[in-house]
Amino acid sequence: MHDSRRVDNHSPCGLSHLDDDYLGVHTQATAEGLEWREYETERATPSIRLKHSLRIVRICSSDTEKPSPQRRTPFCLLMLSISRSSLWLTLGHNCRLAGICGDMVAVLGETTGHLALMKLRDRMKNDPEGYTILTERPRIRLSTLDLAHMATLPDGSFGREYLRFLEENRVTPDSRADVKFVDNEELAYVMQRYREVHDLLHTLLGMPTNMLGEVAVKWFEAAQTGLPMCIMGAALGPLRLSSSRLQTLATSLGPWALRSGRRARCVLSIFYERRWDQSLEDLRKELDIEPPPLIISATNKKPAANSEPAS
Structure with a gap:
């Protein structure tokens, strides 16, 4: 078994090889720059291809295996961008075949959001409360929440409405995956914080977890964060809506x-x-x-007009 993560110093771009005998897959970079070649055996199931794609993305996204500055020619940088784009598309395709969409969303969100994460971090640093969060790095998990106290809060309080959201939509804050593909520790926490406040945004926006509610939250997140996966979700999510709900999204939500x-x-x-x-x-x-x-039910009932005027 060869080392699965070794850098080819003879390649003009300093690219990594991926050699995995048990998967029957070997990816190599040629002397021309970045020409990925994959050899897949008949035993390579969709689930195996997904795992293979995840490993490729991890290598291409790792700061420890990026090309050295003297080797970062314009050609190499162009080919790196093209290759990473193709890897993201391959990952999405393999994920669809394997039926594991959560992993795909997590990986793509982490490997495409570097610039947006830096901007979000800077916004947090320039805000006193945000700076405190970056310093203390709190986590939103069942182990850190006092649900019993939230249950005693009056209706209309943020804590009580958040608890109501969790109960009505049968979700838990522990379902948010840990960040794995962001090398910078501070940026990794920003991504983690974004994931863990997602359900809180549902509460703030009054949106359930059905498709229409999720798309509305993604439109808010896209405008608020600039994260590529939020923008992609906002663009692709409406494709899964019925015509009536699509009209509701386009004209109101x-x-x-x-x-x-x-x-x-x-x-x-x-x-x-x-x-x-x-x-x-x-x-x-x-x-x-x-x-x-609009007031949207957690079920598939038709949205009702909100009697409270928007300010």
């Missing part, structure tokens, strides 16, 4: 989500763990988030 996402305070800079007692209405006003124009 979509414009509201984009408008709120663009003008709201950085949602990663809020120490939500210290805001459970605050009313949801006050927190929305503080963040400059409009109340939702």
Whole structure:
């Protein structure tokens, strides 16, 4: 068995080889730059191909195996971009075949979001509350939440409404995967924080976890964070909506989500763990988030107009 992670110093781009005998797959970079060749045996099932793609993305995204500065010619940089794009497409295809979409979303989000994560980190550093979060690095897990206390809070408080969201949609904060493909420790935490506040955004926006609610939240996140996977989700999510719900998104929820996402305070800079007692209405006003124009049930019932006017 060969070393599965070794750098070819003879390649003009300093690219990595991936040699895995048990998968029957060998990926190599030629002397011309970056020509990926994959040899797959008949035993390579979709699940195996997915694992292979994950390993390739890990190598291409690792700071420890990037080409040395003297080898980063314009040609090599161009081919690296093309190769990584093809790897992301391959990963998506293999994930669809294997039926494991959660892993794909996590990997693509981490390997495509470097620039957006740096901007989000800078926004957090320039906010006193956000800076405290970056310093203390709190986690939102069942082990860190006092659900019993939340249950005693009055209706309309942020903590009580968040608990209601978890119960009605049968979700748990522990379902958020740990970040694996972001090498910078601080940026990795920013990505982790983004994942763990996702359900809190559902509560702030009043959106359930059905397809329409998820797409509306993705439109907000795309405008708020600039993360490529949020933009991709906002663009592709509507393809899975019915015609009536697509109309609701286009005429009501979509414009509201984009408008709120663009003008709201950085949602990663809020120490939500210290805001459970605050009313949801006050927190929305503080963040400059409009109340939702429609009340969407967690089921597939038709959305109802919100009697509360949007500010």
